[in-house]
Amino acid sequence: MTEPLIYELSSPGRKGVVMPEPDVPLAELPSDLLRADLPLPEVSEIDVVRHFVRLSQLNHAVDVGMYPLGSCTMKYNPKVNEVAVRLPGFAWTHPLQEPETVQGNLALLYELQEMLAEASGFAAVSLQPAAGAHGELTGVLIMRNYLYDRGQRQRTKILVPDSAHGTNPASTTMSGLTVVEVPSDARGNVDLAALKAALDETVVGLMLTNPNTLGLFDENVLDVTRLVHEAGGLVYGDGANFNAIVGICKPAELGFDVMHFNLHKTFSTPHGGGGPGAGPVGVTQELAAYLPGPIVALSETEEGSLCLPQMPSRSIGRIKSFWGNFGVLVRAYTYIRMHGAEGLRRNSEYAVLNANYLQARLKGTYPVPHGDRTCMHEFVAQGRIEGAEGIRTMDVAKRLIDFRFHPPTVYFPLIVPEALMIEPTETESKETLDAFVAALLKIAEEARTDPDLLHTAPHTAPVSRLDEVKAARELKLCAPCY
Numbered sequence: 001m002t003e004p005l006i007y008e009l010s011s012p013g014r015k016g017v018v019m020p021e022p023d024v025p026l027a028e029l030p031s032d033l034l035r036a037d038l039p040l041p042e043v044s045e046i047d048v049v050r051h052f053v054r055l056s057q058l059n060h061a062v063d064v065g066m067y068p069l070g071s072c073t074m075k076y077n078p079k080v081n082e083v084a085v086r087l088p089g090f091a092w093t094h095p096l097q098e099p100e101t102v103q104g105n106l107a108l109l110y111e112l113q114e115m116l117a118e119a120s121g122f123a124a125v126s127l128q129p130a131a132g133a134h135g136e137l138t139g140v141l142i143m144r145n146y147l148y149d150r151g152q153r154q155r156t157k158i159l160v161p162d163s164a165h166g167t168n169p170a171s172t173t174m175s176g177l178t179v180v181e182v183p184s185d186a187r188g189n190v191d192l193a194a195l196k197a198a199l200d201e202t203v204v205g206l207m208l209t210n211p212n213t214l215g216l217f218d219e220n221v222l223d224v225t226r227l228v229h230e231a232g233g234l235v236y237g238d239g240a241n242f243n244a245i246v247g248i249c250k251p252a253e254l255g256f257d258v259m260h261f262n263l264h265k266t267f268s269t270p271h272g273g274g275g276p277g278a279g280p281v282g283v284t285q286e287l288a289a290y291l292p293g294p295i296v297a298l299s300e301t302e303e304g305s306l307c308l309p310q311m312p313s314r315s316i317g318r319i320k321s322f323w324g325n326f327g328v329l330v331r332a333y334t335y336i337r338m339h340g341a342e343g344l345r346r347n348s349e350y351a352v353l354n355a356n357y358l359q360a361r362l363k364g365t366y367p368v369p370h371g372d373r374t375c376m377h378e379f380v381a382q383g384r385i386e387g388a389e390g391i392r393t394m395d396v397a398k399r400l401i402d403f404r405f406h407p408p409t410v411y412f413p414l415i416v417p418e419a420l421m422i423e424p425t426e427t428e429s430k431e432t433l434d435a436f437v438a439a440l441l442k443i444a445e446e447a448r449t450d451p452d453l454l455h456t457a458p459h460t461a462p463v464s465r466l467d468e469v470k471a472a473r474e475l476k477l478c479a480p481c482y
């Protein structure tokens with residue numbers, strides 16, 4: 001059934017709000033600001049409520065069902081985070097208030113810096129960057145400036161494995177450096193021979209995602225970081241997959257010099273339609289002076305110990321206004337305090353267990369190129385089904401929507417043809433995982449017996465198969481679409 005649009009419900013004179021009679025004289029309004037005709041819908045309050053509630057129900061969300069979007073860690077956002085961030089002391093402060101008047105807020109930022117440093121093993125953390133990609137740019141600039149300060153201006157290249165997320169080469173290019181791709185080996189690790197061949201005195205460093213986007217912990221990570229250091233370079237850690245290892249191992253101890261944290265992946269803050277987000281960056285002691293500020297430092301003053309802003313001495317500068325995205329930082333802080341160190345470790349263990357359970361149950365039907373290895377919190381299968389040669393990953397993904405599951409990430413990482421990248425996260429129960437497996441097995445059966453059902457899927461969503469490029473390039477926000 002097609003629901004009426006809000007404009008179609010409009011009836012002349014119908015009101016959602018009754019304004020009180022004015023108790024001041026009416027003023028003449030400037031005529032150039034007035035329009036004779038403003039075609040707003042005239043609707044009652046309940047019409048408006050129903051309209052927006054219906055719109056909210058057209059979308060899939062973690063609060064609606066499983067969202068196994070690999071590499072994106074669509075983690076459940078606990079509601080206690082929202083309670084915390086709405087506390088008046090957080091919600092009603094202004095970013096321009098004097099630090100002495102917002103000591104509680106600054107203490108929270110200070111503690112969050114400390115907790116992230118503790119979990120990762122880094123010496124210092126800046127909470128400024130607004131997303132993972134922003135953290136990458138920050139980290140690469142830190143590495144570059146550090147080496148330039150040491151007279152190494154001939155270093156202009158960043159090595160990026162071929163399994164990396166697209167933001168890695170993008171951040172490198174934005175920082176003015178050149179990307180050199182490093183292949184993966186047959187087991188999905190960085191190819192050590194290729195790495196050695198690429199390392200020389202022109203290399204700033206390597207950007208490494210570990211666990212990588214194949215869902216694999218690099219078995220040679222200690223050799224990788226050692227080789228880069230021996231060549232005089234630095235190692236950037238893309239911490240997007242930190243969710244698999246929190247409380248189990250510390251990236252700094254693996255030899256990483258810099259790493260960003262995606263708070264919306266590992267620490268349960270909302271992904272939020274593009275923002276606001278937060279991608280704090282941790283660094284070793286050697287690089288601490290280069291962090292973007294302000295950092296919150298504990299300072300002894302005449303009034304006692306205060307949390308005060310500090311600009312590191314060789315800072316790359318400001319990369320975000322005020323204190324970063326404070327509301328997001330409060331949510332991450334709440335999540336960390338709610339779980340504690342033990343709980344965070346348990347979450348990582350469950351995330352890995354859930355992914356391995358799915359991998360084990362699905363690999364007989366959907367090929368998993370590295371299925372002989374234990375995966376971390378995600379794994380990469382392929383949308384190729386024996387006996388259904390015309391079926392592609394996109395068909396499987398779209399058909400999953402009819403089973404009320406959000407599709408996994410598709411066609412990424414680029415090195416796996418027909419990639420179907422599955423990340424269940426730690427909060428899904430065994431029942432939900434089993435239902436997801438049952439849906440994928442049923443789809444494989446349909447692929448063999450009724451392939452058109454997949455080619456034309458989804459059948460139950462508000463919109464059916466879209467030309468996704470056209471839909472992104474020619475957004476129609478007003479036309480009826482459901």
Ligand SMILES: Cc1ncc(COP(=O)(O)O)c(C=O)c1O
Pocket residue numbers: 071072131132133134164165167168209213238240241262277279
């Ligand atoms: C491996 C990896 N690196 C970096 C990013 C970029 O993070 P953000 O989306 O916060 O900019 C992502 C995002 O999905 C990712 O999966």
